[in-house]
Amino acid sequence: MNLTLKIWRQADANAQGEMVSYPIADVSPDMSFLEMMDMHNEQLIDKGEDPVAFDHDCREGICGMCSMFINGEAHGPDRLVTTCQLHMRKFKDGDTITIEPFRANAFPVIKDLAVDRSAFDRIQQAGGFVSVNTSGNTQDANAIPIDKHDADKAFDAATCIGCGACVASCKNASAMLFVSAKVSQYSLLPQGKVEATDRVLNMVSQMDEEGFGNCTNTGACEVECPKGISLENIARMNREFLTASLKG
Amino acid sequence: MAKLDSKTPQGRLSEKWTNHKSNINLVSPANKRMIDVIVVGTGLAGASASATLAELGYNVKTFCFQDSPRRAHSIAAQGGINAAKNYQGDGDSTHRLFYDTIKGGDYRSRESNVYRLAEVSTNIIDQCVAQGVPFARDYGGLLDNRSFGGVLVSRTFYAKGQTGQQLLLGAYSAMNRQIGRGKIKMYNRHEMMDLVLVDGKARGIITRNLVSGEIERHSAHAVVIASGGYGNVFFLSTNAMGSNVSASWKIHKRGAHFANPCFTQIHPTCIPVSGEHQSKLTLMSESLRNDGRIWVPKKMEDVKAIRTGQLQPTEIAEEDRDYYLERRYPAFGNLVPRDVASRAAKERCDAGYGVNKTGEAVYLDFAAAITRYGKEQAHVKGLDENDVVLIKKLGQEVVRAKYGNLFQMYEKIVDQDPYETPMMIYPAVHYTMGGVWVDYNLMTSIPGCYAIGEANFSDHGANRLGASALMQGLADGYFVLPYTIGDYLSDDIRTGPISTDSPEFDAAEKEVKDRLEAFVNNEGTHSVDYYHKKLGKIMWDKCGMSRNEKELKEAIKEIKALREDFYKNVNVPGTADEFNEQLAKAGRVADFLELGELFAKDALERTESCGGHFREESQTPEGEALRDDKNFTFVSAWEYKGEPSKAQLHKEVLKYEEIEVKTRSYK
Numbered sequence: 056m057n058l059t060l061k062i063w064r065q066a067d068a069n070a071q072g073e074m075v076s077y078p079i080a081d082v083s084p085d086m087s088f089l090e091m092m093d094m095h096n097e098q099l100i101d102k103g104e105d106p107v108a109f110d111h112d113c114r115e116g117i118c119g120m121c122s123m124f125i126n127g128e129a130h131g132p133d134r135l136v137t138t139c140q141l142h143m144r145k146f147k148d149g150d151t152i153t154i155e156p157f158r159a160n161a162f163p164v165i166k167d168l169a170v171d172r173s174a175f176d177r178i179q180q181a182g183g184f185v186s187v188n189t190s191g192n193t194q195d196a197n198a199i200p201i202d203k204h205d206a207d208k209a210f211d212a213a214t215c216i217g218c219g220a221c222v223a224s225c226k227n228a229s230a231m232l233f234v235s236a237k238v239s240q241y242s243l244l245p246q247g248k249v250e251a252t253d254r255v256l257n258m259v260s261q262m263d264e265e266g267f268g269n270c271t272n273t274g275a276c277e278v279e280c281p282k283g284i285s286l287e288n289i290a291r292m293n294r295e296f297l298t299a300s301l302k303g
Numbered sequence: 304m305a306k307l308d309s310k311t312p313q314g315r316l317s318e319k320w321t322n323h324k325s326n327i328n329l330v331s332p333a334n335k336r337m338i339d340v341i342v343v344g345t346g347l348a349g350a351s352a353s354a355t356l357a358e359l360g361y362n363v364k365t366f367c368f369q370d371s372p373r374r375a376h377s378i379a380a381q382g383g384i385n386a387a388k389n390y391q392g393d394g395d396s397t398h399r400l401f402y403d404t405i406k407g408g409d410y411r412s413r414e415s416n417v418y419r420l421a422e423v424s425t426n427i428i429d430q431c432v433a434q435g436v437p438f439a440r441d442y443g444g445l446l447d448n449r450s451f452g453g454v455l456v457s458r459t460f461y462a463k464g465q466t467g468q469q470l471l472l473g474a475y476s477a478m479n480r481q482i483g484r485g486k487i488k489m490y491n492r493h494e495m496m497d498l499v500l501v502d503g504k505a506r507g508i509i510t511r512n513l514v515s516g517e518i519e520r521h522s523a524h525a526v527v528i529a530s531g532g533y534g535n536v537f538f539l540s541t542n543a544m545g546s547n548v549s550a551s552w553k554i555h556k557r558g559a560h561f562a563n564p565c566f567t568q569i570h571p572t573c574i575p576v577s578g579e580h581q582s583k584l585t586l587m588s589e590s591l592r593n594d595g596r597i598w599v600p601k602k603m604e605d606v607k608a609i610r611t612g613q614l615q616p617t618e619i620a621e622e623d624r625d626y627y628l629e630r631r632y633p634a635f636g637n638l639v640p641r642d643v644a645s646r647a648a649k650e651r652c653d654a655g656y657g658v659n660k661t662g663e664a665v666y667l668d669f670a671a672a673i674t675r676y677g678k679e680q681a682h683v684k685g686l687d688e689n690d691v692v693l694i695k696k697l698g699q700e701v702v703r704a705k706y707g708n709l710f711q712m713y714e715k716i717v718d719q720d721p722y723e724t725p726m727m728i729y730p731a732v733h734y735t736m737g738g739v740w741v742d743y744n745l746m747t748s749i750p751g752c753y754a755i756g757e758a759n760f761s762d763h764g765a766n767r768l769g770a771s772a773l774m775q776g777l778a779d780g781y782f783v784l785p786y787t788i789g790d791y792l793s794d795d796i797r798t799g800p801i802s803t804d805s806p807e808f809d810a811a812e813k814e815v816k817d818r819l820e821a822f823v824n825n826e827g828t829h830s831v832d833y834y835h836k837k838l839g840k841i842m843w844d845k846c847g848m849s850r851n852e853k854e855l856k857e858a859i860k861e862i863k864a865l866r867e868d869f870y871k872n873v874n875v876p877g878t879a880d881e882f883n884e885q886l887a888k889a890g891r892v893a894d895f896l897e898l899g900e901l902f903a904k905d906a907l908e909r910t911e912s913c914g915g916h917f918r919e920e921s922q923t924p925e926g927e928a929l930r931d932d933k934n935f936t937f938v939s940a941w942e943y944k945g946e947p948s949k950a951q952l953h954k955e956v957l958k959y960e961e962i963e964v965k966t967r968s969y970k
């Protein structure tokens with residue numbers, strides 16, 4: 056396949072960025088999107104140009120490091136995949152592909168397509184944990200039976216990979232899906248109930264402080280989430296938040 | 304150089320760890336506040352160690368090259384984590400887990416370390432559940448288990464095919480709690496460039512901020528390396544793109560012995576290579592072998608018809624299929640250990656029975672499991688057990704619940720539906736059992752420098768059993784290192800803060816800067832990846848699933864020549880004081896180019912076959928690996944002497960007190 060790539064180039068956080076077009080030839084449909092980007096970078100290096108910076112690591116859809124806004128969608132046109140799992144067979148010969156970073160005030164661009172998502176870490180540090188010491192001196196793992204349906208729902212929420220697609224897809228750059236996934240995981244499990252009040256208040260407060268927008272229930276986050284995290288989690292977090300606020 | 308001392312405590316095997324913990328020196332809570340510890344890496348080992356050290360009261364500085372500690376490659380582990388809980392009542396015990404691990408490792412691991420691992424395994428599950436890790440449960444609300452290769456019990460705890468993710472996020476959350484309290488200072492997007500020794504002790508590291516390019520000095524009373532394995536020396540592996548050997552290699556060059564570098568795990572069930580553009584390989588969890596049956600066609604004409612697309616695998620009759628693992632190893636069948644399963648796949652493909660265009664793939668088939676589960680469900684629900692369509696639908700639902708994410712990954716990569724047609728799989732580099740040599744306390748041969756998790760060598764011998772890497776990472780990080788390190792640090796309570804303003808830090812920083820400048824100023828012609836791919840090809844062709852003297856000697860020569868060419872002709876664009884991925888990669892590949900040579904040298908010296916190390920010269924008439932216990936029951940610990948070819952071999956003789964060393968048989 057022969058394609059045209061329109062890529063956001065930005066030298067560093069303070070530089071003015073711009074879209075730059077590059078032709079690319081002989082792309083195999085079996086390539087992953089990032090392998091196509093590797094090939095493009097090899098060509099730029101050969102020509103003495105600066106390769107395009109982008110984040111990536113595991114390349115199997117689980118580490119959450121790859122980002123990219125491709126043709127107007129976080130992680131591109133396919134569903135339930137990250138950019139690293141997107142394959143070129145989803146495109147046609149002659150296509151023009153627009154590639155931008157995940158955009159949000161809370162995710163400043165570092166270079167080209169790489170953004171700083173450390174705001175997510177700070178939200179987790181505010182309360183995304185169970186305050187249990189790691190001594191191993193806890194009770195036996197089977198001491199508290201947990202309803203399988205609750206355990207499965209907690210697991211589904213816990214599969215969030217923290218990539219930020221929800222924020223990038225939201226017109227308000229809201230992080231509600233991300234935050235609610237963690238809050239839900241713990242609120243569904245007995246281990247998480249003890250600190251439920253503080254957790255939701257602290258995490259939401261940190262989320263606001265980081266400059267993420269409000270949720271207006273458009274549901275774009277759920278559609279673009281590579282792990283299919285459900286909007287139900289946002290509803291659950293709202294309930295938790297309301298209860299916690301009333302308790303004070 | 305001092306003689307290798309494993310510092311294994313005296314006494315009965317089952318009492319060593321308890322006695323050792325009771326007798327080592329402690330640091331008081333007040334003094335812990337005066338002591339700094341550096342941890343490099345935030346996978347299971349690094350994150351859990353950071354969390355526990357901080358919780359105990361030490362000041363921890365933790366480093367990772369990723370943009371967040373949650374991204375470390377432990378996150379990609381799929382199948383599960385072992386623990387000798389015996390919840391299934393199927394005869395499991397600490398001793399059995401210990402024995403299986405030693406045997407699985409082909410009797411090349413340290414008995415005392417492995418026993419301790421088995422001993423603390425049960426605590427890990429308790430700990431993780433208390434942290435809110437959502438393991439799979441049955442309808443009674445209790446934890447579920449499954450079985451893995453090389454064992455005859457079900458002791459593997461799991462969270463669908465995302466166990467590593469859930470465990471890592473658990474450790475990450477424990478870390479976050481301490482970061483929030485200010486006890487851990489976290490440095491994301493930082494790469495360790497060198498270790499700094501003061502008076503022969505590890506006292507700090509030099510790092511590069513990967514965003515700004517700034518070179519920084521960090522001091523501490525001890526340094527813990529938890530930077531994972533070196534599978535990426537093969538270029539193509541199931542490791543993440545950034546996984547590298549550099550932290551381990553840098554400490555090796557500063558005096559830490561490197562043990563058994565040739566012990567590499569080649570995992571039998573990975574998605575085959577699709578073309579020249581391939582950047583990494585994807586694992587299909589070993590847990591799939593609980594329900595998947597591995598086969599190739601019996602008849603060569605069927606193989607040919609499949610390759611040309613004239614025949615579909617589903618059209619091949621049962622009697623025309625060769626379920627070669629079930630045929631060769633009736634006792635363990637599809638659940639033989641990884642090294643055995645990989646070599647068996649290679650044997651069939653080398654004989655010409657590979658089922659894809661390249662001839663390097665075998666089938667992993669779920670049809671039988673789908674039918675079995677379907678009938679079970681129909682029976683439970685009182686439906687027609689002879690309705691083929693219904694049975695298939697019900698069976699697929701069960702398989703989806705167990706392995707859904709793995710099937711989805713496969714479908715996205717290969718563009719085929721594994722519920723309808725068998726998966727195609729082939730072995731790929733996955734894990735490295737070898738690593739930095741450590742004693743019983745997990746300290747390397749440099750005082751004050753520790754190595755934990757995959758970065759060390761101690762627990763898996765020549766082959767690791769499935770679901771044991773997660774166990775070891777968390778055991779080292781949560782339950783071993785935080786206590787053994789106190790014994791060393793108890794001498795440091797009056798040391799006070801370590802200054803970074805010293806000739807040792809000056810010298811180390813200068814070396815790092817010079818190295819980086821040399822790369823960006825080199826007017827070369829080939830990219831870093833060009834060299835990495837070439838190295839990977841030499842490693843795979845000559846140091847891969849089977850090895851022989853002639854090719855290993857060639858590999859040593861070729862790697863050396865490639866390294867020389869790399870330094871002359873590598874082209875690294877950009878500068879050292881900016882976000883420069885090519886520069887970061889150049890440093891990592893430079894280290895791989897040295898490690899690769901030591902790897903081949905180690906493989907050449909070890910003329911026996913054991914575990915994942917298969918020397919063609921040493922096999923039984925049936926083609927099974929043939930150990931040479933008389934001459935090779937030792938750990939090869941290599942001391943750096945200026946360059947890999949001059950490395951000096953030290954032997955740690957392995958003594959087995961509690962178990963009888965036998966020929967490993969899975970027949």
